Amino acid sequence: MSHVDSGLKNDSDSEKKTEPAQDTSSLEMDVPKTKLFDPKAILWTFGKCLTALLPAYLAGYYRVSTSLVVFGMMVYAGWKHTREAKEARLKSAIQLVNDEQGYISSKSFRSRRDLPSWVNFPDVEKVEWLNKVIQQAWPFIGQYLEKLLTETIAPSIRGSSTHLQTLSFTKVDFGGKPMKVVGVKAHTENEKGQILLDVYISYVGDVEINVEVKRYFCKAGVKGIQLHGMMRVILEPLIGDVPIVGAVTMFFIQRPKLTVNWTGLTNLLDIPGLNVMSDTMIMDAIASFLVLPNRLTVPLVADLHVAQLRCPLPRGVVRIHLVEADGLASKDNYVKGVMAGMSDPYALLRVGPQTFKSRHLDNTLNPKWDEMYEVIVHEVPGQELEVEVFDKDPDHDDFLGRTKLDLGIVKKSKIVDEWFTLKDTPTGRVHLRLEWLTLEADTERLEEVLKINESVVSKTAKPPSAAILAVYLDKAEALPMKKGNKDPNPIVQIAVQDVTRDSRICWNTVNPQWEDAFTFFIRDPSKQDINIQVKDNDRVQVLGSLSIPVSRLLSCQDLNLDEWFNLENSGPESRIHINTVLRVLWLDEAAAAASLLSSDPFSKSSASRPQKTMPHSSFATEGMLRIHLVEGQNLVAKDNLMGGMVKGKSDPYVKIQIGGETFKSQVIKENLNPVWNEMYEVVLTQLPGQELTLEVFDRDMDMKDDFMGRLKMNLSDIISSEYINEWFTLSDVKRGRVHLALEWLPNVTQPEKLQQVLQYQSKSSYLNKTVPTAALLFVYVERAHELPLKKSGKEPKVGAELILRGTSHRTTVSDRTSSPQWDEAFHFLVRDPLNEDLVVKLSHNWDFSLGSVVIPIKELFSEPDLMLDQWLDLDGASPQSQILLRAQLKILCPKETESSEDHEEPKRPETSSIRRKQEEELVQKSSIEEVPPSPVSRTSSVSVPEEEEVPEVTEVPEVSSSDDLRPLHTSPDPSFGVLRLHLLEAEDLVAKDKMMGGMVKGKSDPYVKIHIGDKIFKSHVIKENLNPTWNEMYELVLTSRSTSDVLVEVFDKDMDKDDVLGRVKISLQEIIQSQLTDEWFSLNDVKHGRVHMILEWLPTATRPDRLQKALQLQSEHLYQNKSVPSAALFFVLLERAHNLPLKKSGKEPKAAAELMLGDISHKTKVCDRSMSPEWSEAFHFLVHNPTEEILIIKLSSAFEQPLGSVVLPIRELLSKPDLLMDQWLSLDGAGPDSQILLRAQLKILDSSLDTSVLHRKKPVVEEERSVGGQHEEKAPVTVEHSQAAVSKESEKKTLPTKGVSQLAASTLLLPVSLPQEHQKQTDAHNIDDHHTPSVPKTQPVTEDLSKVPDSTTNEGGYMEPVKTFGSAHEEQKPEEQSHKKVSPSAPAEESKVSSSVDVRPQKTSHDPSFGTKGVLRIHLLEAQDLVAKDNMMGGMVKGKSDPYVKIHIGDTTFKSHVIKENLNPTWNEMYEMILSPDHNQDVKFEVYDKDFESDDFLGRFKLKLGHIISSQYNDEWFTLNDIKHGRVHLVLEWLPTSTQRDRLDQVIQMQSSQTYQNKSVPSATLLFIYLERAHDLPLKKSGKEPKAAAELILGGTTYKSKVCDRSSSPYWNEAFDFLVHDPKKDIFVIKLSSAWDQPMGSLVLPIRELLSKPDLLIDQWLDLDGALQKSQILLRAQLKILDSKMAALVAMGSGPVLSNKQMATTGQIKISLSFQKKLTVIIQACRGLVTSSKDSLDTYVSLILLPDKSKATKRKTTVKKKNLNPEFNERFEFDMSVEDAQRRELSVCVKNASSSFMNRDKDVIGQVQIDLGHVDLVSGVTEWFDLKEEQN
Secondary structure, X not given: OHHHHHHHHHHHHHHHOHHHHHHXXXXXXXXXXXXXXXXXXXXXXXXXXXXXXXXXXXXXXXXXXXXXXXXXXXXXXXXHHHHHHHHHHHHHHHHHHHOHHHHHHOOOOOOHHHOOOOOOOOOOXXXXXXXXXXXXXXXXXXXXXXXXXXXXXXXXXXXXXXXXXXXXXEEEEOOOOOOEEEEEEEEOOOOOOOEEEEEEEEEEXXXXXEEEEHHHOEEEEEEEEEEEEEEEEEEOOEOOOOOOEOEEEEEEOOOOEEEEEEEEHHHHHHOOOHHHHHHHHHHHHHHHHHEOOOOEEEEOOOOOOHHHHHOOOOOEEEEEEEXXXXXOOOOOOEOOOOEOOOOOEEEEEEEOOEEEEXXXXXXXXXXXXXXXXXXXXXXXXXXXXXXXXXXXXXXXOEEEEEEEEEHHHHHHHOXXXXXXXXXXOOOOEEEEEEEEEEEEOOOOOHHHHHHHHHOOOOOOOOOOOOEEEEEEEEEEEOOOOOOOOOOOOEEEEEEEOOEEEEOOOOOOOOOOEEEEEEEEEEOOOOOOEEEEEEEEOOOOOEEEEEEEEHHHHHHOHHHEEEEEEEOEOOOOOOEEEEEEEEEEEEOOHHHHHHHHOOOOOOOOOHHHOOOOOOOOOOOOOOEEEEEEEEEEEOOOOOEEEHHHOEEEEOOEEEEEEEOOEEEEOXXXXXXXXXXXEEEEEEEEOOOOOOEEEEEEEEOOOOOOOEEEEEEEEEHHHHHHHOEEEEEEEOEOOOOOEEEEEEEEEOEEOOHHHHHHHHHHHHHOOOOOOOOOOOEEEEEEEEEEEOOOOOOOOOOOEEEEEEEXXXXXXXXXXXXXXXXXXXEEEEEEEEOOOOOOEEEEEEEEOOOXXXXXXXXXXXXXXXXXHHEEEEEEEOEOOOOOOEEEEEEEEEEEOOHHHOOOOOOOOOOOHHHHHHHHHHHHHHHHHHHHOOOOOOOOOOOOOOOOOHHHOOHHHHHHHHOOOOXXXXXXXXXXXXXXXXXXXXXXXXXXXXOOOOEHHHOEOOOOOEEEEEEEOOEEEEOOOOOOOXXXXXXXXXXXXXXXXXOOEEEEEEEEOOOOOOEEEEEEEEEHHHHHHHOEEEEEEEOEOXXXXXXXXXXXXXXXXXXXXXXXXXXXXXXXXXXXOOOOOOOEEEEEEEEEEEXXXXXXXXXXXXXXXEEEXXXXXXXXXXOOEOOOOEEEEEEEEEEOOOOOOEEXXXXXXXXXXXXXXXXXXXHHHHHOHHHEEEEEEEOEOOOOOOEEEEEEEEEEEOOOOOHHHHHOOOHHHHHHHHHHHHHHOOOOOOOOOHHHHHHHHHHHOOOOHHHHHHHHHHEEEOOOOOOHHHHHHHHHHHHHOOOOOOOOOOOOOOOOHHHOOOOOEOOOOOEOEEEOOOOHHHHOOHHHHOOOOOOOOOOHHHHHHHHHHHHOOOOOOOOOOOOOOEEEEEEEEEEEOOOOOOOEHHHOEOOOOOEEEEEEEOOEEEEOOOOOOOOOOEEEEEEEEEEOOOOOOEEEEEEEEOOOOOOEEEEEEEEEHHHHHHHOEEEEEEEOEOOOXXXXXXXXXXXXXXXXXXXXXXXXXXXXHOOOOOOOOOOOEEEEEEEEEEEOOOOOOOOOOOEEEEEEEEOOEEEEOOOOOEOOOOEEEEEEEEEEOOOOOOEEEEEEEEOOOEEEEEEEEEHHHHHHOHHHEEEEEEEOEOOOOOOEEEEEEEEEEEOXXXXXXXXXXXXXXXXXXXXXXXXXXXXXXXXXXXXXXXXXXXXXXXXXXOOOOOEEEEEEEEOOOOOOOOEEOOOEOOOOOOEEEEEEEEOOOHHHHHOOEEEEXXXXXXXXXXXXXXXXXXXXXXXXXXXXXOOOEEEEEEEEOOOO
8 A cells, every 4th residue: 555655646746746847957958058168068079079080080091991981980880879779778777776666657657568566466476575685685695796706707717718817807896776576476287296486587787897807908897787587486396394395496488688788898799780699699698508498407405306307308299280371461562552462471480499480472461381380398387389470572571460379278278279360460360270299108199199190281391290209418437538548528419310419518528427408309219219429529539329219218117218328439338328208299189179168158148047056966976985994814825935935925915996996005014814904985976887896915026916816896785785894705816805894874964963973983093094084075066157357358267176175176167258157066075074164266277366265064064954055255256256056065974873782792893803913912922021911812813703702802992092903901910010039137157168277167258149030139248257137139020920939049258169058949929929028048958047038029009109108118228239129110012103204215214112211221123114113012110219210212223223212201100090101102303293102001019018127136146247347348249130230220329309308207326336435426416416317307306315226337337227116207198298397396406507598599600601612513524635655565666545634622632533545535524522712722633644553644734713713614625734735625613502492403403414434423502511509418327428529411421520528518619511412302410429429319400491491591409319308409501502504504405515536336246135034145246347457357256244353254255267247146144133134234345366466456346335224134135236446
């Protein structure tokens, strides 16, 4: 509206100011005329006269011919006129741009075609926002272009010729007038995989560019450019990843208009004649790469076939029949026009660059040419046919008229046979017949086309073509040299019949790359050849030739031949790569006839239009057939091994065909009893004779799929039965049957049925993710009324598009009318009638919108019979525009919804069969994992009748889960429990250590071994003690049905052989029955001795209230072996995953999962390649604290490439019913649809142990213990097998907060045999010290604590806390404990401490430099031209070097790997380092040659860190110093930090796209930690304050703080920083301890929590786990994203590029790889081996599996004498698992056995490295692999 208002205002203002403006201008013009005398003007006039007369004077003086003077004056006058006209046009254009709206508003504006960009039309959209963006950015675009000209183009021009070495740009100014986009038109009728835009460009620029060549004193330039044209932009292919668009293709369909205003020496180009030539040459240069058929393609992603986008196949071919003309104008007049004559007409036809000229006919105004031409159409819509008619004259041909036609109309109509009126002439018309020929990719119609072409009559010399041939010329290799041993300049000439095309020239190379495309018309493919000649650019010397019969393509798939061809008459290895595509030209006359039909009976009788539709009686009579493909049984085995000697299996899949629809199931690998569980739906009429055909095939990789049986059924039988659920025997095979459920769904118009249908829909689940349809929507579109006209005033050609969800249907396009009639019916499948809408869009030729209507499906429920039949108003059209249609909804009622009784027994027996099969697999798997089988009985779906099903299975249909096939019972049996063994002490053991030859009785050094099945636990050794106290605890997960016994053996530790001190065997079943056994066990096989043990069978419970008791048990007793009693048992069943991402190679992954909880991890099997793998494996974990521990599941492809992960805190299960979670979980780091299905259940260990029994000691033993206690502290602790893992885990675990608080409230120290003075000090310390956790703060100190036993010291010298019986704490509830207050009877010191808590600072007081560091990332890419240091034979023979690089930054040194024998090595390694931004810091690089003695120096250079920081990103070659030659390619990146979360995804994306040889992964973020202080830490066991120290851990990085002085509130004030690779998964851990010895608590901080904080920052007090309730730590943690420029470049498909050429191919080797119990490698043959050795070539193959330090896997073949194509056929087997094989890399080298010592470097002919992790070893593969030159 602002434009309109301003425009009106300008109009009025201009009208008011017209007259004054004229007066003012006239006055201004008259001012100089009023002066009577102006000396300057007179002198200027006199000078111009002298200058004008000077040429005449000089011509007379030197006696030059007068004609030359006249000619020069004429040239000058013409140049002057052209120059002034061009400057006037440029000035007017610039003036128009400056005041566009004012010009438009003026009365002088009359032409519609000159409308500016701010005037809007419906088909061309204005983009003023884009023009504003361009205007803002134009100065910076100018700066970039100026830099491009001066720094890139100018040096390349100077280097191209010695004459231009002094060329320079003296002025580059792109002015202030930016380019404008007048409008953009988006085409909607194009293919779905592309976006088609027409961009109308207008550039009137005041650009000024001056060039000077000082050597020749030449100056030239440009001052002003005008460019106008329509550029087509194609965005394709569209991909499902950033940046969505794979490439951008740009070109002009028609040549743009160009005007250049030259200056300086180039002024000569404005001379008449030269100006046309110069403009034409410039336009030809632009057209050579920007006008059709040439295109400019810019790829945006890697690995894109750019050649196919740059040179695509044409859209089609138009055959033009120039028939005749009528009523042409008469141009040949006589007697000066008095007598009217005739004309000699001929026609010019143009389509883009293709031009045809007809013959001229003398003396006629009604010529009949009858000529035929064929044109290739590259783009429709857009390309036009332009016909111009001229009168042939001897001097100048007269114009007789023209006409234009968009070829898009021809494509839609197939045939256009019309008279076209000629424009720009008073009379005349031309008759054209245009035929659209489609391109067919098969030869079915070739014979028919050849016969039709014989009947085509044409007076042109060329007969019609039967096909077109597209030749894609790619590249050539190893061309011969020119004469004089110089590199050639190859050009290719391709000739077909009499047409020859030349490629572009590739300069100075024997390996040219042309990437050109050519198109030829083929009359008969069986008779024509493609002749190819490779020549030097002089077209004289032939470098090679080739002839390909076109008939060869007829036998190729898709008529496409893409391969290398050896060149004839060329070098022995010369070859050329060509892709040839043949397409048959076919005219679809049937479709053309249909498009020519026209009927418009209602266009003139809209007044009497009907009010209701009149559909055919068959409308809405269709029904739906639902096919449930359940499973198969006893299918035929087709995959036999060893020539059929070993029977294999099959990979079955099913094809179902009915009603023109084909459905194909998924492939089930290696299964003769497959389970598909897929559902298909098809809408059918009830016409008789229709059949359902089902065929089963075996999927094969290399050959045709094997037939496994078929089944046919009449549709009428299914309709009459309505529901069939049974097994069908397959025919045409020996055996096999298929289980199907077929249902013909009745459709009703009862709305009340919908709820039942939707309920049934929610309970249904199928493997092919199909959702049952709830209703059918039938739509009958009859007609429309009073639609709006087109912009041109013509009536539209109307089509209607009906859209519902993802389904769309289109009507036919009517002839021109505003009231079209279609009478067409459609149907739609409706999943949810309550939430879906029907959209009807009307348009002209699917281009220009005419209106639309939206019908919510739920509105039909309020209509009678669910039917709407009426006229509906159109949105976006005129008020009178309406459409008449009928929409009827019919509910589909399955049999299951008819009655509740019917769907219990016979509902879906197939599902129960499926579930039985899944249960059976789970039970078998669980038995392996020590998980007992499910209660469901193991039954066979093949042999057991369906009525023998287990009763539990009948409830299957009622389970509404994410997957109906999930087993019912995924957790282990409740009888699964934990055996806990308390090894307390022993008495009266036998003394084995005797001194003085047995005269003096000694003692023993006892220890215990406990055997349970294959598990062994071993206690620590007690030195010299016959009554030892071990106080150790062990746990083991077992089933209640286990028959193992517990064997306890006691030994005496000796230097040589340990002596037996006795043994005892305890029945496990007795332990399980008694639940708790506290007993002294007498030792057998010895005289005396007994062992005190508590054996406890812990049943599991799913009551969360039992957890508190289990956690309390952890705090009530400590064990010498550091074990912590487990609180719960955690079961995980990992069933399957869905829609996992593909590998980087594009293959499906071999999915495997690793489950980690604490330090315990389990791995699943590696599945076959699939995006939806199934494991069905069960695992269990012992959990010490469910409120803190986290389960992590990492998915990967064969444990290599990550596929995603799940982090599941165990505490989330505590809020679930039955502590159970059974659902699909989304994967982090994967696709949005990637999920994993698992069942996780927590079971609390319900211990009945009274911990007081652990502290009962007999006084008889106390003496012995006090004596031996001094030795126990140094005793080692040894645990075997699984106990090692348990102990390792328990050492890292700390006491939970609640357990410690309860310990402080309920434990006191027991007495020990200490001196009395120390006893009193201890008593006093326990009472007075408020930090002691032994005194409960809520318990009044009313007792005499000196009477209570304080502590006891066992042989280990540690204090054993024991529960105080009868204390008030026993009755205290957890809620009361969590809200404790200071009691009045508490000590005064305690009140002071509690009150001082509020004084603590709430934030850290960190240093200002905190968080200011950055990261230096160094990409060591490659080197070139290094010095050769390894010389042989005393330097007589020059060798190579083995280079590596050292990088020094301060005290840190990085070292690359060594590249063997290479002067141009490629390292591709990456290093990172956290640095403060010190600009004077040196970064030093040194290159060395690796030798056995001393490494040789190859050069060095150094950089300042400040230079790297200022440039931030530097991709550069650095010359090595202190050496003759050599340079190194580096990318140096200083990564500034940012707190913008949106940059994180881009950085993480680079991690997956960039791989490095040193296995480095780019960091995503930087974590800064400032550790300030802690508060109220627990005391040591000795009662002393701790010497607090902190250990900070993140991934593999660990830092330790200083050790503070003794204090329970220590200060550190230390800062640390960590590199974080994945903030969404990594976890930061702080462990506090006393001098790295006694744990004091810990803190676990997932990094992802910082992502939700402001500025990614946490600065606060945090509670410590495993410490006191008030123990806290104050820290500041800040996360900063590493803002990498390379990440942005990689996201755009760019990044650093290796310049070293790829290794040349030296031949090929054929290798077979497979795995059948062993890894089998078959070396079959080699071909095309290349060697530079002059000796005879005796070849053999050496292979090894890497890594292999011992070279145990090295093998080699026999030697084949003098053969460049040897055949070996030798088999090698390696005994290893498939998992081990997939972690290896097969290195294969082809070597020359006849190489001499002098030619050791030529020993290796070629090599290939094969990553076995990317090879399908189970299926096997046989391929030819390219051999590369040796690099390592």
